[in-house]
Amino acid sequence: MHVDCTPELVVIEFSSSETMSGRKFRKHRYTKISLHQMAWLQTSLLQSVQVSRIYPSDSKHFVDMCIKTSMKEVLEEWQSTTAQTNVSNAALDSQHLHAFLLKHFHDPGRDLVTLELQPRVPDFIDVINPRSLSEFALEVHKLWQVLYREVSTSVHHHPQNHTMLPLPRPFVIPGDRFREVYYWDSYWITLGLLASDHTDVALGMTHNMLTLVDLFDHVPNGSRTYYVNRSQPPLLSSMVAACYQARASKQLLEDALPRLIKEWEYWCEGTCGGKAVIVTDDSGKQHRLSRYCADWEEPRPESYREDLEIASSLQSEEAKRKLYHNLASAAESGWDFSSRWLKDGHTLSTIRTTQIIPADLNGLLHRTAAHISSFALEIGDQALSNAFKIKAEELNEAMKQLMWNNEQGCWSDLLLDADHCPALAAPQEAAKSAETLSAAHVTELSGTVGQRSHATSATVPAADCTVASPRLGEDSPSTTSQCTTDACVTAGLIITTGPSPTLAVCTGRQLSGRVYASNWVPLWCGCCQPGSAEAESAVRGLVGSGLLQPGGIMTSLYDSGQQWDAPNAWAPLQHMIVCGLRQCGVPHGEALAAELASRWIKANYLGFHATSQMHEKYNARAPGKIGGGGEYSPQVGFGWSNGVLLEFLRMYPDQNTLNA
Numbered sequence: 165m166h167v168d169c170t171p172e173l174v175v176i177e178f179s180s181s182e183t184m185s186g187r188k189f190r191k192h193r194y195t196k197i198s199l200h201q202m203a204w205l206q207t208s209l210l211q212s213v214q215v216s217r218i219y220p221s222d223s224k225h226f227v228d229m230c231i232k233t234s235m236k237e238v239l240e241e242w243q244s245t246t247a248q249t250n251v252s253n254a255a256l257d258s259q260h261l262h263a264f265l266l267k268h269f270h271d272p273g274r275d276l277v278t279l280e281l282q283p284r285v286p287d288f289i290d291v292i293n294p295r296s297l298s299e300f301a302l303e304v305h306k307l308w309q310v311l312y313r314e315v316s317t318s319v320h321h322h323p324q325n326h327t328m329l330p331l332p333r334p335f336v337i338p339g340d341r342f343r344e345v346y347y348w349d350s351y352w353i354t355l356g357l358l359a360s361d362h363t364d365v366a367l368g369m370t371h372n373m374l375t376l377v378d379l380f381d382h383v384p385n386g387s388r389t390y391y392v393n394r395s396q397p398p399l400l401s402s403m404v405a406a407c408y409q410a411r412a413s414k415q416l417l418e419d420a421l422p423r424l425i426k427e428w429e430y431w432c433e434g435t436c437g438g439k440a441v442i443v444t445d446d447s448g449k450q451h452r453l454s455r456y457c458a459d460w461e462e463p464r465p466e467s468y469r470e471d472l473e474i475a476s477s478l479q480s481e482e483a484k485r486k487l488y489h490n491l492a493s494a495a496e497s498g499w500d501f502s503s504r505w506l507k508d509g510h511t512l513s514t515i516r517t518t519q520i521i522p523a524d525l526n527g528l529l530h531r532t533a534a535h536i537s538s539f540a541l542e543i544g545d546q547a548l549s550n551a552f553k554i555k556a557e558e559l560n561e562a563m564k565q566l567m568w569n570n571e572q573g574c575w576s577d578l579l580l581d582a583d584h585c586p587a588l589a590a591p592q593e594a595a596k597s598a599e600t601l602s603a604a605h606v607t608e609l610s611g612t613v614g615q616r617s618h619a620t621s622a623t624v625p626a627a628d629c630t631v632a633s634p635r636l637g638e639d640s641p642s643t644t645s646q647c648t649t650d651a652c653v654t655a656g657l658i659i660t661t662g663p664s665p666t667l668a669v670c671t672g673r674q675l676s677g678r679v680y681a682s683n684w685v686p687l688w689c690g691c692c693q694p695g696s697a698e699a700e701s702a703v704r705g706l707v708g709s710g711l712l713q714p715g716g717i718m719t720s721l722y723d724s725g726q727q728w729d730a731p732n733a734w735a736p737l738q739h740m741i742v743c744g745l746r747q748c749g750v751p752h753g754e755a756l757a758a759e760l761a762s763r764w765i766k767a768n769y770l771g772f773h774a775t776s777q778m779h780e781k782y783n784a785r786a787p788g789k790i791g792g793g794g795e796y797s798p799q800v801g802f803g804w805s806n807g808v809l810l811e812f813l814r815m816y817p818d819q820n821t822l823n824a
């Protein structure tokens with residue numbers, strides 16, 4: 165396989181099989197096995213199994229099963245079975261399907277081995293006050309053992325029989341249906357492991373992530389082949405920073421730096437396609453920002469039936485492809501799903517993820533650049549450090565000019581008009597003109613995308629073009645300045661070729677007025693100076709946002725029925741915002757951080773006492789109540805909740821008001 169991260173088109177064609185059509189994958193390097201797997205994940209077998217509801221409780225069940233025989237055998241027999249029964253490319257009756265699956269597949273789980281973790285009780289647990297909380301912390305600490313795994317030898321020897329990626333080191337999984345490593349979950353799991361004195365496991369998890377960057381030029385959403393088409397919120401540099409703080413090894417920084425730079429290029433340089441966008445500010449100055457943009461335009465294999473159902477209301481194939489692309493891109497955001505990505509705020513078929521420049525993503529990229537700069541300094545590479553210092557400053561300036569929402573005291577998401585911007589199109593669309601190669605298995609074709617020179621104009625409301633109060637609905641704007649229809653129309657969108665052939669220049673944009681916890685993530689990412697006017701305004705904005713509830717920081721103000729919305733509260737958001745408040749240099753911010761951490765600890769404690777479990781999400785309005793909504797049933801375990809709880813108790817061991 166080609167190793168450079170250059171614009172590339174990979175064409176897969178399984179010529180001997182009717183069940184596999186030629187598929188194109190643009191960008192990045194995929195491993196050969198993952199390419200075969202990606203093609204396999206688009207066969208009529210997958211479609212038949214998922215549509216038949218043979219595993220009714222969860223669409224993820226089938227894609228996590230392991231092949232008993234070989235992929236070749238499975239596909240050849242599938243082809244002849246469907247041919248014999250004269251239902252080529254269509255569903256078999258459930259009896260035949262059952263028999264077929266039993267012959268060729270193991271239930272999920274064969275790709276993992278449960279390991280023994282070295283027992284230890286970290287010192288901070290003894291210091292926790294009151295005693296009941298210290299006992300609770302010990303129970304949660306013991307859950308690492310329950311979630312500790314490594315991949316089985318079969319994954320290393322026969323990777324083509326597994327969707328599981330062959331990770332070299334042991335790891336902690338989130339739990340329940342999430343039987344693999346998840347990118348952003350791993351950061352909070354790592355923090356919890358470090359608090360728990362499991363430093364070697366934390367380092368191993370970080371090493372796994374660096375290996376994934378070697379293989380894919382990015383960290384996939386999760387360690388499964390069906391997740392490699394996208395990433396998740398970039399927290400690898402934060403994992404490295406946390407491990408470096410725990411065990412100051414310069415070797416870790418030496419190993420990490422080239423991989424972090426590769427990851428940076430994936431998100432920000434535009435060479436890997438789709439994610440980087442140029443947006444101009446009111447003075448015409450161009451800024452580079454990033455968005456979520458998956459390399460996938462099919463139903464997600466792990467949620468196949470769900471995606472087909474959402475698409476059923478759409479007529480054209482193009483509209484369906486665009487929908488699938490936006491669903492996968494929302495999964496890349498980690499916020500799958502949320503009113504945040506939905507044009508009307510509640511209907512999944514109105515999803516428009518790739519039209520949005522997210523405040524949290526760009527904040528995290530700023531944090532990544534700042535980390536790279538400081539790691540480079542630490543190992544004596546002044547030039548690299550300077551280069552990334554400049555990148556961090558540029559991104560900060562872009563966010564300040566384009567995303568800072570003075571009215572709400574936060575960084576808001578930006579809306580672009582993707583319909584009128586060719587380079588913002590879905591990946592297969594952008595690659596449409598490329599020639600499909602016929603090949604026995606896998607072939608590569610380089611340098612075919614993004615050669616565009618359009619100068620189109622269309623109209624979208626501009627940043628200063630707004631109406632009164634924030635509301636959820638179509639393009640609800642953010643500030644209270646007057647807006648007339650004419651003013652909106654004249655401040656139009658102009659798209660031209662950007663400095664790099666793959667980047668679009670968008671001169672029209674609109675600040676989202678919707679209120680999400682993600683709007684305060686940049687506070688944690690160092691996007692304003694401690695003690696500055698912005699920091700003060702952000703603290704005020706958060707207090708007045710309506711998000712601060714008795715059970716923690718609510719994800720949004722909108723009860724959309726999606727899991728990344730009200731009334732749910734998620735551990736990662738609590739952690740980033742609490743730490744942002746702690747470091748923002750505003751006295752009231754620090755007190756608020758302590759108060760919010762206490763609310764979260766109490767909610768987790770009550771939830772554990774009611775259910776004997778740690779949960780993936782909670783209900784912010786009712787402390788101790790479990791969260792819900794979304795496309796799968798609420799999960800227990802749970803990696804990041806355990807990590808944040810232990811980290812909060814390490815930071816704030818005195819919780820004497822627990823029973824108040």
Ligand SMILES: OC[C@H]1O[C@H](O[C@H]2O[C@H](CO)[C@@H](O)[C@H](O)[C@H]2O)[C@H](O)[C@@H](O)[C@@H]1O
Nearest residue numbers: 338342346349385466467495498499500
């Ligand atoms: O199967 C549906 C989706 O499930 C995952 O998303 C959710 O769980 C992840 C693991 O805890 C978490 O990282 C993510 O924020 C959750 O929304 C998965 O990441 C998605 O890609 C997948 O489509």
